[in-house]
Amino acid sequence: MTARRDDAPETRPDDAPETRPDDSPATTLDGRLTAALDRAHRAMGPAGAAADDLHRHLAASSAGGKAFRARLLLATFDACVAADPGPEPEADRSRALDLAAALELFQTSALIHDDVLDGSDTRRGRPAAHRAFEAEHRHGGFTGDAKDYGRAGAILAGDAGLIAALATAGADRVGPRAAALFVEMALVVTAGQHLDMRVAVEPWGDADQLEAGIMRVMLSKTASYTAEMPLAMGAAAAGADGATIDALRAAGRPLGVAFQLRDDLLGVLGSPEETGKPVGDDLREGKRTLAVHHVVAHGTESERAALLAVLGRHDASDDQIAAAVQALRDAGAVDAVEARIEALAGEAREALVAALAHPEGVLAMVDAATRRRT
Numbered sequence: 272m273t274a275r276r277d278d279a280p281e282t283r284p285d286d287a288p289e290t291r292p293d294d295s296p297a298t299t300l301d302g303r304l305t306a307a308l309d310r311a312h313r314a315m316g317p318a319g320a321a322a323d324d325l326h327r328h329l330a331a332s333s334a335g336g337k338a339f340r341a342r343l344l345l346a347t348f349d350a351c352v353a354a355d356p357g358p359e360p361e362a363d364r365s366r367a368l369d370l371a372a373a374l375e376l377f378q379t380s381a382l383i384h385d386d387v388l389d390g391s392d393t394r395r396g397r398p399a400a401h402r403a404f405e406a407e408h409r410h411g412g413f414t415g416d417a418k419d420y421g422r423a424g425a426i427l428a429g430d431a432g433l434i435a436a437l438a439t440a441g442a443d444r445v446g447p448r449a450a451a452l453f454v455e456m457a458l459v460v461t462a463g464q465h466l467d468m469r470v471a472v473e474p475w476g477d478a479d480q481l482e483a484g485i486m487r488v489m490l491s492k493t494a495s496y497t498a499e500m501p502l503a504m505g506a507a508a509a510g511a512d513g514a515t516i517d518a519l520r521a522a523g524r525p526l527g528v529a530f531q532l533r534d535d536l537l538g539v540l541g542s543p544e545e546t547g548k549p550v551g552d553d554l555r556e557g558k559r560t561l562a563v564h565h566v567v568a569h570g571t572e573s574e575r576a577a578l579l580a581v582l583g584r585h586d587a588s589d590d591q592i593a594a595a596v597q598a599l600r601d602a603g604a605v606d607a608v609e610a611r612i613e614a615l616a617g618e619a620r621e622a623l624v625a626a627l628a629h630p631e632g633v634l635a636m637v638d639a640a641t642r643r644r645t
Contacts, residue, residue, distance in 0.1 A: 298364075300341055303372035303439075304333060311435035324407075328400050328428045329435075333379045335395040339530075339640060340378060340501045341371035346632040347505025347519065353629040355510075366445045367508040373440035373453060374501060380432035381460065381496075387425050388468065389556045390585070393549065401425035433457070448516075449507040456500040463492025471557045471583070478568035485559055486528070493534075494527025498619075498640070502526075502633070515626055522622030529615035530640045532608050535560040539596050540605070541644065551592035557583030561611065562604040570602035616641040 308330055315322035348367040385391075386399035393399055398406065405421030413420065440453040470484040502519035511519075538553035539562070553560070559582075566578045577598040581587035587595075599605055619637055623630045 298368070300338060300345070300368060300371050300375070303368045304375050307372050307376055307435055307439045308333070310438070311431060315431065324424065325428045325431045328403060328424070329379065329432050331403070332383055332394070332400050332428070333375060336375070336378065338375055339636070340497055341375050343498065343633070343636045344371050344374060344501040344505040346636050347502050348509045350627045350629045350633050351506050351509035351511045351515070354627070363509055366449065367505060369439050369444045370449055370453070370504050370508055373436045374496070376432050376436035376439065377457060377496065380429040380436060383425050383429035383432065385464070387422050388464070391552060399425070400428055445508060449504050452500055452504050452507060456496050459491050459495045463488060463495065467492050470559055478564065481559065481567065482561070482564050485561055485564055489528045489531045490524060493531040494524050497530050498527035499523030518622065518626035522619050522626060525615040526619035526637060526640060529612045529619065532561060532612045532615070533641055533643060535562060536605065536608055537644070539599060551581070551587070551596070554581045554592060554595055555583070555585050555587050562599055562608050565604035565607050566598060566602045570598065574598040574602045612641050
């Protein structure tokens with residue numbers, strides 16, 4: 272199956288000029304992201320200092336990421352356009368850049384909310400948004416509870432980012448098909464976040480039930496917006512046909528799960544200097560992963576005890592975390608997850624080769640997603 276075009280590109284947004292230098296802000300992801308944040312800032316302007324606060328924290332939270340999802344979307348767009356450039360590839364590129372910027376804003380909003388829900392202190396090596404709002408409350412001599420203010424500010428900043436993302440991925444800017452995919456993604460990720468919280472507090476069932484719940488979380492919360500929908504939206508922006516979009520969605524599911532499995536391992540084995548988060552945060556938060564499932568299902572009594580002693584315990588000591596990490600290794604959980612990542616990545620590669628006539632750039636992103644160390 273090769274990417275084919277079945278719709279003409281839509282008219283450029285009014286704020287997109289007819290010609291631009293290749294390095295102008297409007298032709299780069301960073302430029303589009305800045306423009307989206309600036310539009311949001313202007314819209315919030317009547318709120319004065321509060322608008323400045325939300326914009327400042329959104330911009331800070333957007334900085335420093337790897338933009339994997341946006342780059343995957345753009346690589347997919349390029350692969351589809353290479354198969355059939357169409358009559359107006361530059362107009363299509365404008366749609367793809369807006370989608371990529373919207374995806375980055377959505378990711379920022381999700382991380383801000385995720386850190387509030389998890390009570391995380393840091394993100395990308397600096398204070399999480401709710402902690403930054405909290406610090407501003409203290410330094411400003413405000414009245415009331417600083418932590419409550421911080422949580423509320425971060426929730427509202429995340430909401431503003433989500434609204435800005437949906438506006439940037441609106442049908443008038445990116446076309447109705449891509450816009451519908453974006454909304455579908457936003458809804459399933461929101462439900463997936465709740466599922467993640469629910470699975471983390473449900474009573475321990477049998478091992479098969481636990482594994483099924485973990486897989487549902489990864490497919491809905493992570494795979495959908497990490498790979499499935501970026502691939503689909505990149506193709507939609509290029510005017511690919513429905514069959515190609517469906518094939519890319521199918522390829523994105525194993526890729527997205529592999530990405531999350533790598534993230535889970537980095538959460539317990541990665542260097543804080545590289546990941547930007549303290550080692551063991553996921554364990555203290557009680558996150559149930561396939562590595563955790565492996566220990567519960569296959570570990571010795573002492574290995575299970577070491578793991579369960581820290582799971583969901585925010586007061587777990589560093590020594591307890593170290594013992595739990597060693598239990599993951601000793602029980603074979605790390606090796607099992609590594610093997611699962613490689614199998615899923617192989618499945619995604621095969622599907623991408625079948626779906627795209629020019630998959631090289633997208634395949635490079637598969638390696639970036641599944642073999643990364645940050």
